Amino acid sequence: MKLKITSLLFLMIVFSVNAQEEQPEEKSNIITYTPSKLLNKGQLDIKWFNNLYTQTESTFSESKEARQTFFTSTIDIFTGISNNNNFDVGLLLEIRSNAVNGLDAFDVFNFENNPTKSTRSGFTSFAPAVKFNPLKQVSNLTLQSAFHIPLVKNESENGVYLDQKGYIFQNRFLYDYTFPGDEFQLFAELNTEFNFGDKEDSFANDSFVLAPSIFFSYFPSQEFTVLVLAQHAQRFDLGNEFAQDYSVIGAGAKYQLSKVVNIEALYTKFVRGSNTGLGQTFNIGLRTLF
Numbered sequence: 001m002k003l004k005i006t007s008l009l010f011l012m013i014v015f016s017v018n019a020q021e022e023q024p025e026e027k028s029n030i031i032t033y034t035p036s037k038l039l040n041k042g043q044l045d046i047k048w049f050n051n052l053y054t055q056t057e058s059t060f061s062e063s064k065e066a067r068q069t070f071f072t073s074t075i076d077i078f079t080g081i082s083n084n085n086n087f088d089v090g091l092l093l094e095i096r097s098n099a100v101n102g103l104d105a106f107d108v109f110n111f112e113n114n115p116t117k118s119t120r121s122g123f124t125s126f127a128p129a130v131k132f133n134p135l136k137q138v139s140n141l142t143l144q145s146a147f148h149i150p151l152v153k154n155e156s157e158n159g160v161y162l163d164q165k166g167y168i169f170q171n172r173f174l175y176d177y178t179f180p181g182d183e184f185q186l187f188a189e190l191n192t193e194f195n196f197g198d199k200e201d202s203f204a205n206d207s208f209v210l211a212p213s214i215f216f217s218y219f220p221s222q223e224f225t226v227l228v229l230a231q232h233a234q235r236f237d238l239g240n241e242f243a244q245d246y247s248v249i250g251a252g253a254k255y256q257l258s259k260v261v262n263i264e265a266l267y268t269k270f271v272r273g274s275n276t277g278l279g280q281t282f283n284i285g286l287r288t289l290f
Contacts, residue, residue: 027222028222029256029262029287029289030219030223030254030255030256031222031225034185034187035144035172035187035189036141036142036174036187037140037142037176038080038086038131038132038133039078039079039085040085041081042079042080043079043080043289043290044079044288044290045077045079045090046077046287046288047075047076047286048074048285048286049284050072050074050285051071051281051282051283052069052108052281052283053069053070053071053072053277053279053280054068054070054105054279054281054282055067055277055278055279055280057277058276058277058278059273059276059277066100066102067102067103068099068100068277069098069100069104069105070098070108070161071109072094072095072096073095073096074094074095075092075093076090076091076092076093076129077090077091077092078090078129087130087131088130088132089129089130090128090129090131091127092127092148093123093126094125094127094163095122095124096120096121096122096162096163097110097112097119097120098160098162099118100119100160100161101159102118103118103119108121115157115159118160120157120161120162122152123151124151124152124163125148125163126148126149126151127147127168128146128147129146129147130144130145130146131144131145140175141173141175142173143172144171145170145171145172146168146169146172147167148167148169149167150164150166152164155201155202155203164195164202165197166196166197166202166204166205167195167196167197168194168195169196170191170192171191172192173191173192174187174189175187175189182222183218183219185217185219186214186215186216187217188214189214189215190210190211190212190213191210191213191233193208193209194208195207199239199240203242204235206240207237207238207240207243208235210234211233215227215228216228216229222256223256224253224255224256225254226251227251227253227254228249228250229248229249229251229266229268230247230248230249231248231249231268232245232246232247242275244274246270246273247270247271247272247273249269250266250267250268250269251266252264252265252266252283253265261287261288262287262289263284263286263287264283264286265283265285266282266285267281267283268280268281
């Protein structure tokens, strides 16, 4: 009897080990949860993204200019609310700190609000947002709509710009495709922004922005990816007498620290444009998904 029990336990262990070996490896969050992926009901997605833009060149002059640096920190919070995973609601928060007139780029991290010293900072806008799948037959295409509400009193004070004083109705069309083998992934975005408000309050009011972007990622492992990107933005004049365009290229990486947290770093360069700065950005972000 003891021999039969021992043999049965041995067979169960062998079967369990073989079953585990045959199970496919679970995909990491950085592969699965692209910006176009909708959440399960009750799932929470929090992203903290920090962008440092600095410039000493622009299309407004042909020589070097006094350094201008603009730091933007955003917190995006989304949660799934539908049983069939096709509708998310969220809130977008934005904090800014700017240092101009030749100040050091790192002065933005002092978060001073003193226009006479060429610095300004503050909590500048918030936006309720929704994300959903507009075409059921294309599950990896989603639309994120947000309505940005400004909190700044004055767009510029003593010549120091903080953030635009105007409302923005933003729509982001998001699409991803993962190639067989999970080594390569394509992500595309078409961002549209309708800016409106009193013309005197902001250079951007009464304008429309169209900005397509494309990202191509390579995954050496489930937990790590490197990527390259290209973006073009075009601002159309709808009555504010200010048109603008620029093109950006960049590269970056993401790493999944745990099942819940991943980190990303990104560098971009403004390579051309009109009525724009020709600077560069340094970006770092943290994302939690649970």
